[in-house]
Every structure is written in structure tokens, then in C-alpha cells.
Amino acid sequence: DTSTWSTSIRRVPLEPFTAAFGPSKVLSADKRELDFFHQLFPEELYQTIADETNRYADECIRKNPRGDSKWRRTTPEEIRAFIGIQVVMGIIHAPNQDLYFSKNQLIHSTGIQSIITRDRLDKLGQYLHVNMVDDNPPRGEPGHDRLAHVRPVIDTVRHQCKEAYLPHCETSIDEAMIGFTGRLGFKQYMPMKPIKRGIKVWVRADPHNGYVNDIQIYTEKSSQGTECGLGERVVLDLTKDILGRNHHVYCDNYFTSVPLFEKLLKDKTYACGTVRLNRKGLPGLVTKAKLWKQGEVVQVQKGKMVATAWRDKCTISLLSTNSDPTITTEVERRQKDGSSAKVPCPAVVKQYTQFMNGVDR
Numbered sequence: 001d002t003s004t005w006s007t008s009i010r011r012v013p014l015e016p017f018t019a020a021f022g023p024s025k026v027l028s029a030d031k032r033e034l035d036f037f038h039q040l041f042p043e044e045l046y047q048t049i050a051d052e053t054n055r056y057a058d059e060c061i062r063k064n065p066r067g068d069s070k071w072r073r074t075t076p077e078e079i080r081a082f083i084g085i086q087v088v089m090g091i092i093h094a095p096n097q098d099l100y101f102s103k104n105q106l107i108h109s110t111g112i113q114s115i116i117t118r119d120r121l122d123k124l125g126q127y128l129h130v131n132m133v134d135d136n137p138p139r140g141e142p143g144h145d146r147l148a149h150v151r152p153v154i155d156t157v158r159h160q161c162k163e164a165y166l167p168h169c170e171t172s173i174d175e176a177m178i179g180f181t182g183r184l185g186f187k188q189y190m191p192m193k194p195i196k197r198g199i200k201v202w203v204r205a206d207p208h209n210g211y212v213n214d215i216q217i218y219t220e221k222s223s224q225g226t227e228c229g230l231g232e233r234v235v236l237d238l239t240k241d242i243l244g245r246n247h248h249v250y251c252d253n254y255f256t257s258v259p260l261f262e263k264l265l266k267d268k269t270y271a272c273g274t275v276r277l278n279r280k281g282l283p284g285l286v287t288k289a290k291l292w293k294q295g296e297v298v299q300v301q302k303g304k305m306v307a308t309a310w311r312d313k314c315t316i317s318l319l320s321t322n323s324d325p326t327i328t329t330e331v332e333r334r335q336k337d338g339s340s341a342k343v344p345c346p347a348v349v350k351q352y353t354q355f356m357n358g359v360d361r
Contacts, residue, residue, distance in 0.1 A: 003303070004302060005285070005300045005301070005307070006300065006302065007300055008301070009301055009325045010301060010325075010326070011325075011326050012304050012323065012325065014246070014270065014322060015246045015268065017169035017245065017246045017247065017248075018245075019169075019245045019246075020166055021168045021169070024163060024164055025039070025164065027039075039160065039164045040157055040160045040161055042156065045152075045153060045156060046080045048130070049076075049153075052129045052132065053127050056129035057071055057073075057127035057129075070119065070123060071123055074124060078116075079124075081116060082116075082124050082128075085121065089112075092110050097121070100112045101117075101118040130151075130153055131148060131149055131150065131151055133148045133149055136148040146185065146186060154217070158214060161212055161214065162213060162241060165206070165211050167204075167211075167213050167242060167247065168207075168208045169246070169247060169248055170206075170207050170208070170250065171204055171206060171213065171247055171248070171249055171250070172207045172249075172250040172251065172355060172356050172359055173202070173203070173205075173234070173235055173238055173251045174251065174252060174356075174359035175200055175201070175254070175359075176202075176203045176359055177195040177196075177198045177199070177201070178195075178199040179197070179198040180197065180198040180199050181198075184199070186218065186219040186220060188218070199218075201215050201216065201217050202218060202234045202238060203215050203238075203359045204239070205361070207250070207358035209361075210358060210359075214238050216234060231255035232255070232260045232263075235251060239264065239269060242269070243267040244268045244269070245269070246268055247269050248270045248355070249264060249269060249272070250355045250356045250358075251271070251356075253273065253317075256274060256276075257279045257280070257281070258280065258281030258282060258319065261320075261321050262305070265304060265305070265321045271320065271322065272319070272320040272321070272323060272348060272351060272355075273319060273352065274316065274317060275317050275318060282307055282319070283300040285298055286298055287317075289309040291309060291310070291311035291315050293311060294312060294313075294333060295310075295343030295344045295345070297309065297310045297346055298310075299325045304322075305319065306320050306323060307319055308346055310346055318348050318352060320351075320352075322351070323346070325347075325348070327346075328344050328346055328347065329345050329346075329350055330342040330344060330345060331343060331350070
């Protein structure tokens with residue numbers, strides 16, 4: 001019976017992954033870093049940002065009785081330089097922006113002042129705009145987009161990331177942080193992360209090289225209300241472009257659940273991840289397993305889905321639809337007396353360890 005959990009372990013047959021993977025366009029050897037950047041940030045965006053910045057500046061100046069005699073219309077070339085300057089400022093930090101224009105040779109080493117004046121940089125920063133948000137519903141109303149001001153850039157970069165490189169068979173999903181300490185309604189504080197304050201982003205990345213295939217910026221709690229519902233929604237959103245191709249998705253216990261893995265399997269997508277023992281649908285033999293000796297394992301199977309509890313230094317629980325429970329390997333572990341010994345290890349543990357590192361890379 002493949003509809004109930006059973007201790008009768010069977011081999012898991014997998015459909016082969018036959019989709020193409022790798023870069024969709026190979027650049028020639030004479031290309032520079034900027035050419036790769038434009039694969040993800042197309043040059044058309046400079047024109048878009050310049051047009052919207054000019055429109056927004058004109059609108060602000062019309063509303064100001066005094067006008068703005070210091071403003072002049074910007075161009076795509078100037079926007080390109082402006083973005084390049086932001087990159088440089090992110091690499092070479094200064095206590096304040098004025099120091100980038102200092103005449104002291106010991107301080108100004110970036111060359112920014114040879115490209116733009118301080119007053120012009122201030123003016124571009126004052127009027128910089130990406131998108132007209134007149135159609136965005138007010139905050140708190142249905143359909144309100146908290147990223148509306150930057151939506152064209154986000155959507156374009158996401159599209160280019162997905163088009164420029166096709167993922168391998170294995171792909172991993174995890175959260176990441178973009179460091180930010182300014183004022184923002186959805187800024188997160190996560191004390192256990194290396195970057196503690198910033199913007200949380202859900203990421204699908206290729207564990208073979210760390211390439212980011214897709215992102216979703218976290219702006220508020222899921223309307224579904226529960227943590228399990230949020231994790232499931234994120235995985236389904238980030239995998240909708242690769243369903244039906246027998247990909248293997250790896251995620252941690254924030255996302256993993258029995259209903260999620262069943263949905264992915266129904267869409268011809270395999271999955272593997274650590275799992276929290278309070279998730280609904282897990283078998284009691286795994287959730288209540290008492291394992292004391294290193295290398296001990298309990299595995300229960302339902303169709304292609306396998307629930308595993310394995311004792312290392314602590315008990316590790318995993319759920320998978322792509323791992324063969326009949327395969328066991330060995331890993332070397334240090335003992336209390338200082339010696340090392342090989343202990344039995346289910347194949348699912350080594351698979352998870354190998355392919356869950358796409359985002360953290």
C-alpha cells in the first residue's frame with residue numbers, strides 16, 4: 001500500500017532529468033565584467049530610469065513655487081555612471097558622501113570626482129525614480145505593492161537571471177539577507193545570521209556553482225497566516241518555472257512538509273529536506289524515535305516519500321522523494337576518546353549535505 005507509511009523499505013525509482021542546463025548564451029573571450037553584468041541588468045534599464053527620473057523631477061518642480069534652477073535633465077549615460085558610482089561606494093566605504101569629493105589625496109582614491117560633481121550627484125539622488133506608482137493601491141488595501149517603486153528593475157533582473165542560465169538537475173531554496181540599516185517598513189532583524197539587519201530574500205540557487213536562478217523579496221507575512229503555509233508558498237512560487245522536468249529541490253526545515261513534497265511530486269519534481277517533527281503527516285516512528293547510538297537510523301516509507309531519523313551528534317530528521325532508502329554509506333566521525341570511526345549513514349543525509357549549499361555559497 002503506497003498510501004500509508006510502512007516500515008517495509010523499497011527502492012525509489014526516479015525519472016531521469018533530461019532538460020538542458022548551463023548558460024543560454026556563451027560570451028566570447030574578449031568580453032569584460034560589464035558585459036556579464038549587462039546579461040542580468042540590460043542596458044535598456046538605463047533609459048527607463050532616466051525617463052522616469054526626468055518625469056518625476058518635472059512633476060516635483062511644477063509643484064514647487066520656487067522651482068529648481070540647479071536641475072537639468074539626465075541621460076541614460078549619466079544614469080549608468082550613477083549606478084557605477086553606487087557600486088564603487090559600496091566597495092570603498094567612507095563615513096559620509098562628501099569625502100568622495102575631498103581634495104586630500106590620502107582620502108579621495110576612487111576617481112568619482114573626475115566623473116561627476118558633488119552637487120550633481122546629490123541632485124540625481126534627490127530625483128532618482130524608477131517607476132510611476134499612481135496606479136498602486138494605497139497601503140493596506142488589496143493589491144498594494146510595497147515594491148512598486150522598484151518593480152520594473154526587480155522584474156527585469158529576475159527575468160534575466162532565469163533566462164541567462166538554466167539550472168542543473170539539483171536546485172536549492174533558502175533565505176538570504178541583503179544588508180540594509182536605513183528606514184524601511186519590511187526591514188528584518190535576524191540575530192542568528194551573519195547579516196543581522198536588512199531585507200530578507202527567498203532565493204533559488206544552483207548548488208553546483210551558487211548561481212541565483214530566482215528571488216522573491218519578503219515584504220510582509222503570508223496571507224495564509226502560518227509558518228508552514230508561508231514556506232510552502234515560497235517553494236511553489238520559486239519552482240513554478242521548473243516543474244515537470246524531474247528537478248531535485250533541496251530545502252531546510254523551514255519549508256519542508258509532507259503536503260508540499262506531495263504537490264511537487266505530483267508535478268514531476270523531486271524534493272529533499274530536513275523536517276521539523278511537529279509537521280503534520282509525519283509518521284510516529286520518526287517523530288518519536290529514540291536514537292542514542294551514533295549511526296542508528298529509522299526509515300519509514302510511503303510510496304516514493306521516505307521519512308528518515310538518523311543519529312549523528314544529535315538526531316537529524318529528513319523527508320525525501322528522491323533518495324533510495326536501500327542505499328547506506330559510511331561517514332567518518334570523531335569519538336569521545338579522540339579516535340575516529342566510520343558510522344552508517346543513509347544516502348539521503350549525504351545528498352542533502354551536498355546539494356543544500358546553493359544559497360549559502
